[in-house]
Amino acid sequence: MKVTLKVWRQKNKSTPGEFKAYQTPELNGNMSFLEMLDVVNEGLANKGEEPIAFDHDCREGICGTCSLVIDGKPHGPHQGIATCQTYMRSFEDGDEIYVEPFRAAPFEIIKDLVCDRKSFDRIQQAGGFITVRTGAAPDANSIPVPKDNSDLAMDAAQCIGCGACVAACKNASAMLFVAAKVSHLGLLPQGQPERFKRVKAMVDQMDKEGFGSCSVTGSCEAVCPKSITLDFIAMMNRDYAVALLKGDPKPIAGGGA
Amino acid sequence: MKIIDRLFNSSLGKKYLMAISGLALFGFIVGHLVGNLQVFGPPELINGYAHFLKSKPALVWGARLGLLAMVAIHIVTAVRLTMENKAARPVQYAKWKENGASKSSQYMIVSGSVILAFIIYHLAHFTVLLPFVNGEGDFTKLTTVFDGHQVADVYAMMVIGFQVWWVTLFYLIAQGLLFWHLFHGLSSMFQSLGLRSYSWWPVITKATKAVSIGIFIGYSIIPLAIFLRIVGSDYAEKARHQLHAETVQVVGSGKEAGK
Ligand code: HEM
Ligand code: FES
Numbered sequence: 001m002k003v004t005l006k007v008w009r010q011k012n013k014s015t016p017g018e019f020k021a022y023q024t025p026e027l028n029g030n031m032s033f034l035e036m037l038d039v040v041n042e043g044l045a046n047k048g049e050e051p052i053a054f055d056h057d058c059r060e061g062i063c064g065t066c067s068l069v070i071d072g073k074p075h076g077p078h079q080g081i082a083t084c085q086t087y088m089r090s091f092e093d094g095d096e097i098y099v100e101p102f103r104a105a106p107f108e109i110i111k112d113l114v115c116d117r118k119s120f121d122r123i124q125q126a127g128g129f130i131t132v133r134t135g136a137a138p139d140a141n142s143i144p145v146p147k148d149n150s151d152l153a154m155d156a157a158q159c160i161g162c163g164a165c166v167a168a169c170k171n172a173s174a175m176l177f178v179a180a181k182v183s184h185l186g187l188l189p190q191g192q193p194e195r196f197k198r199v200k201a202m203v204d205q206m207d208k209e210g211f212g213s214c215s216v217t218g219s220c221e222a223v224c225p226k227s228i229t230l231d232f233i234a235m236m237n238r239d240y241a242v243a244l245l246k247g248d249p250k251p252i253a254g255g256g257a
Numbered sequence: 258m259k260i261i262d263r264l265f266n267s268s269l270g271k272k273y274l275m276a277i278s279g280l281a282l283f284g285f286i287v288g289h290l291v292g293n294l295q296v297f298g299p300p301e302l303i304n305g306y307a308h309f310l311k312s313k314p315a316l317v318w319g320a321r322l323g324l325l326a327m328v329a330i331h332i333v334t335a336v337r338l339t340m341e342n343k344a345a346r347p348v349q350y351a352k353w354k355e356n357g358a359s360k361s362s363q364y365m366i367v368s369g370s371v372i373l374a375f376i377i378y379h380l381a382h383f384t385v386l387l388p389f390v391n392g393e394g395d396f397t398k399l400t401t402v403f404d405g406h407q408v409a410d411v412y413a414m415m416v417i418g419f420q421v422w423w424v425t426l427f428y429l430i431a432q433g434l435l436f437w438h439l440f441h442g443l444s445s446m447f448q449s450l451g452l453r454s455y456s457w458w459p460v461i462t463k464a465t466k467a468v469s470i471g472i473f474i475g476y477s478i479i480p481l482a483i484f485l486r487i488v489g490s491d492y493a494e495k496a497r498h499q500l501h502a503e504t505v506q507v508v509g510s511g512k513e514a515g516k
Binding site for chain 1: 271272338347352449
């Protein structure tokens, strides 16, 4: 099979980009979308042209590095699948496929299809962790966790932080990502001590980065490669409201250490 | 205080404001519907109700000011959110799919704007009684006697008002958009306030959709029944004399009766 690609090419942050059309060589349907781009890039490199820059790492759907909006849907045509696990057999011979970067003001485009997702790291650093002493692993089952909660927490922990939710949202809102991170820890006993501080810190950082707000359209959950649901956004909304009502804790001189 | 700052300026806080003000407006919409449906009873029913409201100015003005505050919060926050959301996606995609987003969820600001235009018209039409917006005449001339008092003939105003085809059409369009707004907005309100879980969400979406359909039917049958001359056409004929009379006359026992 062969397809025509319409790829967003942009030299760097400050240069405006444009779409360029590329005819692929003969492809194998069992190639992943990224392998197809590798083949196209090989051709470009052989001709002395600049290869198409795109993000990828594990290529097995667990790292969240691959991105791409493929024909209007982040991560391509399937549900619950990342771009690296999208295969060319999902397309027809002769298809014209638009390949665009994730578009959002906080996801600045670095080059071609590569965008800067450090804003997600900063949100995580604001509170997406628990403060514990390191050392020997604690006894298993020393802290009981209700099975329902551990299942839900695992669902939230599936989030690979790829940013497809932002890419799909008409408002470029990051609430699905932040909600997954907030709920994942908020559902577990280990996350309780910092639960309300966490949600405030992470939402504050999310707002500072310039993401939009949720309009409950549901496109984020529809494109999420890990099928994270809007239930988690409701959970975050609830925690944030409780956190606001509780107020900020009394400041302690020296940070209380 | 941080809580006030976060309520008005954080993304989640603004969603709470939308949801709470939307809920208050929805509460009014339900109460107002129950009041208006009295037009299907005898004229004395709705005229008595209107007279009762007029006789409680503190209650009416309290509710009006509260509603005005809610409308202001809802609109100001809607505009702020819409602008921020636009700014978060400065460059649009060349090829775009809706990816599961319903049309009503994408056009809340559009349906809201038509509702706003309607609210302004509706106030001019039936509250301030501006004569040039109703296509008929000076509605302040419509009076009747209720319980020994001379009162505004709200029933006549309605049955005359909705015989004008373009008034009825505009009301129906506005109700259609209100329905569209609520079809998404009501369930979204639960989401914004965090009142949702895996087991409740299907119930919430179905129930809120049913309620928005109910509101649409309730509000639409009023102008429709009047326009189709099912309700109050005889009364409208009689009351219309009052409207076009040179001097104010009162159907029934005359203006002096109430004094
Ligand atoms: C009687 C009138 C109205 C009622 C009952 C109503 C109700 C609601 C409700 C329940 C919501 C959902 C809130 C949420 O997402 O948490 C909502 C959202 C919204 N309303 Fe209204 N509304 C009314 C009038 C208006 C008007 C006049 C405007 C604007 C001009 C407007 C603009 C919006 C917008 C833009 C949203 C979506 C906000 C977002 O996506 O975050 N509404 N409305
Ligand atoms: S490359 Fe790691 S998830 Fe796709």
